[in-house]
Structure formats: structure tokens, C-alpha cells
Amino acid sequence: MRILQPVIWAKGAFLTPQHLQTQDRFVESVLQFRLEALNFRPWGFSTLEIDHEALASGRFALHSASGLMPDGLPFEIPDVDEAPPAKALAEYFGPDQKELDVYLAIPSYRPAGVNVSSAERGLDTRYVSIVKTMRDENSGLSEKPVQMAKKNFQLLAEGDPRRGRTAIRVGRVIKSGDQYELDPRFAPPLLRYAASPYLVSIVRRLIEILSAKSAMLSGMRRQKNQSLAEFTVADIANFWLLYTINQHFPSLRHLLESKHGRPEELYAVLSSLASTLTTFSLTVQPKDLPEYDHDELGRCFGDLDEKLRTLLETVVPSNFISLPLRPTRPSIFAAPIFEDKYLERTKMYLAIKAEMNEAELIQKAPALIKICSATHVEHLIRQALPGVPLTHTPSPPSSIPIKLDHQYFSLSQSGLAWEAIGRARNLAAYIPGDFPEPHAEIIVLLPESN
Structure with a gap:
């Protein structure tokens, strides 16, 4: 539940923890409201690295991760937040099961409920109370204990109950015999597409294909003078194909070099390129292109990549x-x-x-x-x-x-x-x-x- 009404700080008010808690919830709600108003699906991973050594021993563990949960909760593991305990995988694979989804989860915020507990009580709350010694930032001398809320993150397999929790899918594990490995074509919800090696490989390969295609089509142009190319009526198809490739190439290269692009930005560039290229195809139409799916980025971009490579293989006949x-x-x-x-x-x-x-x-x-x-x-x-x-x-x-x-x-x-x-x-x-x-x-x- 959001709180979008600010606390009234008036003279003579009796200050209670509820005042400060309500003010904190107001600030969080306003930030989340604005974020959702300005961005599409503003949640996912900014960075992600899964522990491959743990996976080889049959456990799923996070080496590092940062991003936003679907309810707006920020996290940065392990620099700020503790990594959740590793998840043993063997018990979740049935005799015929080949793959398993794993989620990063945390108990949801409970309005008017218990959200913080001590580690000794072992309650399933959103936060666990810890005490840290903090130094006075003005003098740099005095130290005082400060009670803080540690995020109670957990790793859940797809068979675990997720009711009452905010969860985000973090990986897909494939079992082959006694070996466990990550699905190389899976990409979790992302804030930055570069957090997925699979999506980066798609972009890098497409840039190489576009560069080669552009060079080939450029070599087919007639030169009118030192700086101007000339196209005849017979060259019109090659001209538009070259124009399409050259128009999209800089945007795609920028996304690869900056590594900060959001996945929907990447989708917009790739789908625009693919949609324009369908002009030259008799088998693929714009309606055949996959829709953007924030929860299944691997499948979405994998399908789009296959369509794009098929379209780029279309050769405009030349004699x-x-x-x-x-x-x-x-x-x-x-x-x-x-x-x-x-x-x-x-x-x-x-x-x-x-x-x-x-x-x-x-x-x-x-x-x-x-x-x-x-x-x-x-x-x-x-x-x-x-x-x-x-x-x-x-x-x-x-x-x-x-x-x-x-x-x-x-x-x-x-x-x-x-x-x-x-x-x-x-x-x-x-x-x-x-x-x-x-x-x-x-x-x-x-x-x-x-």
C-alpha cells in the first residue's frame, strides 16, 4: 500500500516512531510512483554474477547482484546487502525434469504488520534487525550503536511457495546427468541489458553482420566523383537496404559501447531494424516479430535475433x-x-x-x-x-x-x-x-x- 500524503510536521506534535515510519513510506512511495510513471517495467538486475563453482557442486548461489525488486526495493549484493544462503538443487529435480527456475525473493512489505524481527526470533519478516556502530560524520570521533534493517533475501526454486513475497527470476538451471549448468539463452528481467552475456553476444554478432553487409553493399555503388556515390534505377533495392542498415548501425553500436542501455531501448532499435527489413522479405512480416517480454527477455531477444539474421541473409539479386x-x-x-x-x-x-x-x-x-x-x-x-x-x-x-x-x-x-x-x-x-x-x-x- 502506498502512502502519498506527507506527514504534517506541526509545532507541539508529539514525535513517535510512527511519524518517522510514515514519512519514510511517503518518500519511498513518491519515488516509486515517479519511477513507474517515467519508465516501463522499472525493475530487474543492473548487474548479475552467479557463482559457477557453487553450481558445479549442486548449489545455486549469487556471487554479486544489484538492481530493483518489482516493489521498488533496491539491492546491492554483496557490497551493501548480504547474499542469500545458497540453494541446494538436487531435491527439486524430478526423474524427468530437465530445467529449474530460481528466484531472488524477499517477504513483501506488510502494512500495519510485522516487518522487522530480530535474528534470534527467526520470524519470516522483510527485514532482520542488526546493530552497527556508526561514527559521527561531523566530528569523526564519537561512535554510537545504530539499529538497522538488514534485507532478508532468500533464494527460492520454482516449487517453493512465493505467496507473500516479492520475487524476481534470477536464473534457469539445466540438469544433464549429475551436472548442473545455466541455460545460456536465459536472461532475467534487467535494468541494463549488459547484465546478460547472452544479450550482449546477440548485439555484438549483429553489429558484425551489419558492418559486413554495409561494406558489401557500399562496394556495389557507382562513384560519381571523389565524395559522391550514384545509384541507378536498377540499384534502388540495394540503396534502400544499405540505407536501412546504415541508419540503425550507429544506435546499435552505441548501445554496445555504453553498456547502459535498458532492454526495451535495445528492443526498440532491433525491432525497428527488423520491421524495416521485412520490406525485402516475402516470408516475414512486421506482425511476425516477437513482442517485448520483460519476464522472458532471453526468449524475446532470441526470437528477434533469429528473425533479424534471416532477414539480413536476404540478398537483393544483382546480375x-x-x-x-x-x-x-x-x-x-x-x-x-x-x-x-x-x-x-x-x-x-x-x-x-x-x-x-x-x-x-x-x-x-x-x-x-x-x-x-x-x-x-x-x-x-x-x-x-x-x-x-x-x-x-x-x-x-x-x-x-x-x-x-x-x-x-x-x-x-x-x-x-x-x-x-x-x-x-x-x-x-x-x-x-x-x-x-x-x-x-x-x-x-x-x-x-x-
Whole structure:
């Protein structure tokens, strides 16, 4: 029961413990009222560490924990509050039972009832009376005994009665044979999502996926000038996918780095990303995304993570493949051809950049660069034979992502050198020293039906 009426401190009032108790309850009630008005589900763990050594011996114990109980009671174990006694687990597992929920609990506040007892009496009260010696904070000299209320925390298993108690689920134990371990996908109610290693791992993995996806889609953009990318009508799906990823990436990275985000803040970012990504999916719709569940954060975020990774695996079809030419020997650059379809009804282009004059690059490339299979290119060099003929293409097809300072040359897909490429299923280019610091790739333009 809340008390939202302040005590009237009037001259001549006879001061009793009830006055101070009522004033304390008023302050607590106002704080809890404001907290609930400003925050959604303002209770859970800020930090949590379970004792794994105790768990290995069949007991559940807290190494440290801090946060707010559902009724607003703050706790900080073990720095301020004593850790509850460890809970033996064996008696709670039936023959076929595989998992067990454990709760951190404390007797609820009893209006007009007994809330404090001495340790000797052993009553089941919210607080246990203890005496601490406190020093005068002004002089730092005088010490006096002060009676204080120690929180009477307990650990309860799911079979224990919780009536008359405020409880918060703290862990889920899985039994395998005689071994006990924590459910790695369980997350208790949290004030900070970083208190759960499982949720942190979800965020870290998604950031890695988003970063890789953004880099891949960015590489498919056409460059208009040094600082501006250009998209064509054919690129519109890639543009919106890249926009969606880049829009959500900073918020997600901030939540990971700050470690202070509330779980519903994390859910808002992830669900917004997932909902936007459903635009590109034929199987997942916004209504299919899981709702936020403060009591089952592990299941909620686990389902959302699976949906997100499925949506991020959606590939917007493109009709080109980039094969980077990597150096294998001095002046020799090669690329494997993994699929037969790269050689069937396709068009190939050499994209090359070098530290030289653009006109000189356009003039020298067809005459000096030799393209053939990796096994035959050295034979062409020794015998001064030509490779696959190259033709400069000043305006490559619009579906190819044009990169600034690169020149494009179409490959003639006929002749002995081309036949050698088809047999070897690889491609190599001899780029002599006339081209300083070359960077080259082969772009395979697939037929529209692919």
C-alpha cells in the first residue's frame, strides 16, 4: 500500500516512531510512483554474477547482484546487502525434469504488520534487525550503536511457495546427468541489458553482420566523383537496404559501447531494424516479430535475433560478380572461377586502377596486359604472344558499380587464350611494371535470367 500524503510536521506534535515510519513510506512511495510513471517495467538486475563453482557442486548461489525488486526495493549484493544462503538443487529435480527456475525473493512489505524481527526470533519478516556502530560524520570521533534493517533475501526454486513475497527470476538451471549448468539463452528481467552475456553476444554478432553487409553493399555503388556515390534505377533495392542498415548501425553500436542501455531501448532499435527489413522479405512480416517480454527477455531477444539474421541473409539479386585479381607472383594477378555460369552467356570486364595518367592507362592496357589462364599466362609472356583481346569501354553497363579512377576494358570471349581460361576454370593477368601500384578486378556481367 502506498502512502502519498506527507506527514504534517506541526509545532507541539508529539514525535513517535510512527511519524518517522510514515514519512519514510511517503518518500519511498513518491519515488516509486515517479519511477513507474517515467519508465516501463522499472525493475530487474543492473548487474548479475552467479557463482559457477557453487553450481558445479549442486548449489545455486549469487556471487554479486544489484538492481530493483518489482516493489521498488533496491539491492546491492554483496557490497551493501548480504547474499542469500545458497540453494541446494538436487531435491527439486524430478526423474524427468530437465530445467529449474530460481528466484531472488524477499517477504513483501506488510502494512500495519510485522516487518522487522530480530535474528534470534527467526520470524519470516522483510527485514532482520542488526546493530552497527556508526561514527559521527561531523566530528569523526564519537561512535554510537545504530539499529538497522538488514534485507532478508532468500533464494527460492520454482516449487517453493512465493505467496507473500516479492520475487524476481534470477536464473534457469539445466540438469544433464549429475551436472548442473545455466541455460545460456536465459536472461532475467534487467535494468541494463549488459547484465546478460547472452544479450550482449546477440548485439555484438549483429553489429558484425551489419558492418559486413554495409561494406558489401557500399562496394556495389557507382562513384560519381571523389565524395559522391550514384545509384541507378536498377540499384534502388540495394540503396534502400544499405540505407536501412546504415541508419540503425550507429544506435546499435552505441548501445554496445555504453553498456547502459535498458532492454526495451535495445528492443526498440532491433525491432525497428527488423520491421524495416521485412520490406525485402516475402516470408516475414512486421506482425511476425516477437513482442517485448520483460519476464522472458532471453526468449524475446532470441526470437528477434533469429528473425533479424534471416532477414539480413536476404540478398537483393544483382546480375554481376566481382572477382578480385590478387597478386600471386611479381606482375602476375589471378582469380579463381568458382562456377560454370560465370563463363556461360556472360560478359567480362577488366577494371583497373594505377598511379598513372588516365590517357596513358587507356592506351597501354590493351597492348601490354595479357590475360589468360594461370597456367598459360607465363607461356604468353615468354613467347610474346597476345592474351585475351581488351577493348576500352568508356561507358560500362549501368548495372556495373563504377569506381572512380578505374578504367574498364571488355574481354573478347573467344580465341585460344579464352579457351584456356574455360578449361582451367581460373584467370590470370600479367600487369607489367609500366602500371605502378595496380589494383584490378574482373567483373562478370551475368545474363538477366540469372
